[in-house]
Amino acid sequence: MCYNISEAELVVSTEDNVFKDVLIAYPFTKPEDVxxxxxxxxxxxxxxxxxxxxxxVMVDCMTHLYKLSIAWHKEAEKMIHSLKTSQKKLKESYNSLKLRVCIDYDMSLCYLYNYVHLGVHRSPIYNTKKFSELVAALDDFPNLILTSVMGYEAQISGVPLNNPFTKWMNPIMKIFQRISKRDVLRKRREMKEVIRKYGYNLEFVNGGGTGSFLWTLQDPNVSEVSVGSGFLQSHIFDWFHDNESKCALTFTIECTRKPKKGTITCQSGGFIASGNICKDKAPSVFLPPKLKPYDAEGFGEVQTPLSGSDANRIDIGDYIFLRPAKAGEIAERFNEYVCIRNNTIQFTAPTYRGLGYCFF
Known part of the structure; x- marks a missing residue:
């Protein structure tokens, strides 16, 4: 799964040709991308x-279908016109080549015609009627073929129930997620009936997310789940009650000052995760454990002061190990991963930044 077509192009161009089947998770319609x-x-x-x-590629509305179909047709026509008359079979192959599309079905909990929307704002396909209408509309676009459906239950997979920074909300979210899970299961059952009605044979139905993939795996209407930050166990996922993974990713900041007893000041550190602005999006101290940021300063762009009993045994030049809240954004700030097993560096692997790429 890739973020956009530029990332997909990089992924499939690796020398060993490992990745040959790519889902681009977010829609695009620009002619140059098509x-x-x-x-x-x-x-x-x-x-x-x-x-x-x-x-x-991902779609969720008629505009996507229309723009993709036109741009795809133009590319096919240009290729066909560039071929020789004798290349009849190749022309037919280009003419019959279809763009594979995946419908993004919004798994948010919606009431009152979506005026009450509990979840992330992604796709306008929030109920079975709208899903059925888009599936039916595909008949008008012969160069597009429906191969899959994605339904990301972000309100379940991305919201922890043991968040120490919003303790008063945790029991409310537990009730909300219980209701939402029933709704998600219903939507997927009805989605399957729509697909059967229109005669499609889907290659996959994608669901999940790090915080809910174990639950999603139990749904017979889902064929695959997606896990992002969960591979590296960034700290926000410690607060999911059914998550048993261990920390697999840290980054370090250097102690460069000791302004007073019980306090050290480190360089950099302000690598804040995406989402609503809250303390749970900041990094957390991993080692040494008895250190914490000052509320008045937090984790800063150029410096991060930390206080605690472990501060007195830290010398200037020592490193503090931190954990990011999420695993995606942090990779944009470093050039490589250093992969360690049994306290020994095994190898390093470049990030996209290290390779000179930036996808946004």
Whole structure:
């Protein structure tokens, strides 16, 4: 799964050709992006020596279908016109090449025609009627083919029930998630009936998220789950009651000052995670454990003061290990991962930043 077409292009171009089947999780309609998607999807037709790629793009409205269909048709026409008359079979292959689409079904809890919306604001497809209408509309776009559905239950997978910074909300969220889980299961059952009605044979139905993937795996209407930060167990996922993973990612900041007894000041540190602004989006101290940030300063862009009993045994030049709240944004601030096993560095792996890429 990739964020956008530029990331997908990088992923499928690796020397060992490991990734050949890519889902682009967020919609795009710009002609130049569709051009890239067409080039990747058709590269095996141009050169049989190149690997055959499976590129699937996200849609959730008629505008997506319309713009994608027009841009895809234009790319196919340009390619067909560039071929020789004798290349009739190849022209037919390009003409029959379809853009694979995945419908993003909003799993948020919605009432009163979506005026009450409990969850993230992603897709306008928030009920079975709207889903059915979009599936039916695909008949009007012969160069598009529905291959899959994604339903990300963010209000379950991304909201912990043991958050120490919002203790008063935890029991409320527990009730809300219980209701929402029933609603998500209903939506997926009805989605399956719609797919059966229109005669589609889906390749996959995607769901989940780090905070709910164990629950999602039990749903027979889901064929795969997505886990992002969970692979590295950033600290926000410690507060999910059914998460048994251990910390697998830290970063360090250097102690450069000791302004007073019981306090050290480190360079940098203000790597805040995305989402609503709250203390749970800040990093947390991992080692040494008896250190914490000052409420008045927090984790800063250029410096982070920390206080606690462990501060007195830290010398200037020592490093403090921190955990990020989420695992995505932190990779944009460092050039590589240092991979360690049994206290020994095994290898390093570049981040996208280390490779010189920035996807936004």
């Amino acid at each position: 051009k890239t998607a067409f080039r990747l999807a058709s590269q095996h037709l141009r050169d049989p020596q190149l690997p055959e790629l499976t590129i699937t």
